[in-house]
Amino acid sequence: MPVSQSELTQHFEHVLRLSRVDESQSVAILKSHYSNTFIVNAAMEAALRLKARAYIVELPAFNHETAMGNDLTAYVGHTALTDHPAAQQALMAADLVVDTMMLLHSPEQEAILKSGTRILLAVEPPEMLARMLPSESDKRRVVAAQKVFEQAATIKVTSAAGSDFQAALGQYPVVTEYGFADEPGRWDHWPSGFLFSWPNEGTAEGTLVLDVGDILLPFKNYVREKPVTLEIEKGFIKRIHGGFDAEYLREYMEHFKDPEVYALSHIGWGLQPRAQWTALGLHDKNDAIGMDARAFEGNFLFSTGPNTEVGGPRNTPCHMDIPMRHCTVMLDDLTVVEEGKVVAPEESLSR
Ligand SMILES: O=c1ccc(O)c[nH]1
Numbered sequence: 001m002p003v004s005q006s007e008l009t010q011h012f013e014h015v016l017r018l019s020r021v022d023e024s025q026s027v028a029i030l031k032s033h034y035s036n037t038f039i040v041n042a043a044m045e046a047a048l049r050l051k052a053r054a055y056i057v058e059l060p061a062f063n064h065e066t067a068m069g070n071d072l073t074a075y076v077g078h079t080a081l082t083d084h085p086a087a088q089q090a091l092m093a094a095d096l097v098v099d100t101m102m103l104l105h106s107p108e109q110e111a112i113l114k115s116g117t118r119i120l121l122a123v124e125p126p127e128m129l130a131r132m133l134p135s136e137s138d139k140r141r142v143v144a145a146q147k148v149f150e151q152a153a154t155i156k157v158t159s160a161a162g163s164d165f166q167a168a169l170g171q172y173p174v175v176t177e178y179g180f181a182d183e184p185g186r187w188d189h190w191p192s193g194f195l196f197s198w199p200n201e202g203t204a205e206g207t208l209v210l211d212v213g214d215i216l217l218p219f220k221n222y223v224r225e226k227p228v229t230l231e232i233e234k235g236f237i238k239r240i241h242g243g244f245d246a247e248y249l250r251e252y253m254e255h256f257k258d259p260e261v262y263a264l265s266h267i268g269w270g271l272q273p274r275a276q277w278t279a280l281g282l283h284d285k286n287d288a289i290g291m292d293a294r295a296f297e298g299n300f301l302f303s304t305g306p307n308t309e310v311g312g313p314r315n316t317p318c319h320m321d322i323p324m325r326h327c328t329v330m331l332d333d334l335t336v337v338e339e340g341k342v343v344a345p346e347e348s349l350s351r
């Protein structure tokens with residue numbers, strides 16, 4: 001449904017307040033010509049209502065001849081901010097950056113965060129922002145899951161469709177997304193409600209079988225015809241086979257001519273009860289980046305390509321996010337998701 005400017009502004013006021021915005025803060029709104037003006041206006045108006053010192057940094061759009069489509073997550077890491085130290089300084093000067101153009105997975109984002117500046121990504125359509133308005137209880141649940149994730153030495157994922165995957169953990173931090181940027185140097189994304197880490201280098205092994213209904217982002221397709229099997233060895237996808245969806249995925253990844261695109265990237269699970277598995281089917285491809293699919297409660301979300309977000313060396317632009325249903329996710333001997341249902345830790349369950 002359409003969301004009025006006034007309603008969106010109120011939601012932004014709620015989220016900026018959760019992000020510790022007040023009269024002591026400066027807020028930079030990062031935009032480009034393709035930013036949603038409703039979002040830019042709501043962010044600016046909300047920041048002013050909270051008496052923050054607000055300003056806009058506008059960058060010309062960045063394009064690359066390898067990039068295809070308009071999804072902001074399809075080509076990551078190289079952005080309009082790359083090699084633009086003046087704009088980067090203008091953003092590092094802020095206490096909070098509201099990013100409406102997508103810096104995620106870029107080294108520049110990491111540099112801005114390292115300076116103590118917080119970043120809140122907000123690129124989804126107002127309907128999704130309104131439906132998945134974050135709350136302190138979202139944070140409590142995601143942080144409770146983070147505590148068990150951080151203790152774990154291994155992750156194991158199985159499914160009736162035939163997935164049997166595992167990886168060692170601990171080399172990389174656990175990243176939480178609960179929808180507001182409330183701590184110094186924190187990045188978050190509204191809407192969200194999930195958490196992830198990266199497999200220790202070279203340890204991801206096994207098979208992931210994408211069954212009918214699993215989702216391929218940024219294609220925004222549900223696997224429909226027959227399962228796609230990914231065979232993973234030493235942290236990299238070695239073989240992709242199945243029907244049409246497998247052929248399409250192979251061809252898309254080959255297009256980048258970069259062996260790093262086959263690396264496993266972030267892996268974790270969804271904790272957002274207001275995200276719906278079905279929502280993606282109601283949006284045009286250019287409407288959204290598909291956060292319902294990344295965040296729906298009980299998914300196992302894995303991804304491919306970059307690890308810049310955790311200081312890793314892979315800055316490959318091809319990034320697939322692949323949420324799966326009906327998986328069982330175990331951290332050491334603790335089952336956190338059982339056949340697509342969150343079962344532990346208790347404090348992470350939504351009532
Ligand atoms: O919120 C997000 C969005 C995309 C992504 O790759 C990770 N987290």
Ligand SMILES: [Fe+2]
Nearest residue numbers: 266303320321
């Ligand atoms: Fe991702």
